[in-house]
Amino acid sequence: MRKVRNPIVIDQEYCPYASSSCPESEMSPSKVRISDVKFRNIRGVSATRVAVRLSCSEAAPCVGLELRDIDLRYVRSRVPTQSRCKHVAGGVVGGTLVPPSCI
Template identity: 50%
Template sequence: MEYISDAQPGSTLLIQKSEPETIAFQLESILRTAPLSKTTNGVRIKTWPSPAASTASDIHFEDIIMDNVANPIVLDQEYCPWNQCKKEIPSKIKISNVSFKNIRGTSSTPVAVKIACAKGLPCERVEMTDIDLKYSGNQGPVTSQCSNVHPTITRVPKPLACFTKS
């Protein structure tokens, strides 16, 4: 994936590791110059909790404009829709070398950046550079929620800077 443009309302730019897959994989993906308008999610990486060891690495999102996008930046290592996962089984999918660069625009949700990594296998080498997202609603200021990650932060406003709880 080198270039995607003109995502339509409701679409998402998504990289997903699904539970049934048990083989290791390495992505060398760069998503560049993608305008997103009124989508449910912006750029997103999600993996299901799984007992199978695997990796997802070298994933880069660059030069993306968000226009009233819900959940603009999401990295979710313990994705579990509709409570159909075994929560006692931790994720064994290693996520590393991920970057979010020059992402700007507006978020329709107060939480513009969410990076949720597994406690037993924290994300490594996550980089956030030149992130400028404003909240377009009235439910408070723009924020970030992060766990089990210590990203490298460059030119990112404090509310989006992903100060972690772990």
């Protein structure tokens, strides 16, 4: 990957509007459970500092996610990339993990 925005993402809080906040009437927790998703052998440069964003539903948290051999560096090389997780109920990590896992 080269200068990819949000290289690894699960977003169950998607907002279709350009603004960063959705009207409360548009928001409701997803009832779809995401499970057994594997992210393996992913390398490259992220255009965003948060290279791994796993934002799962509070009503149906993600389960069984796997992060293995991930190496994503921020385009501004002196600033480290980050991972952010929300409502992830367990998973597997292994190998090289840049950024460090939030699972």
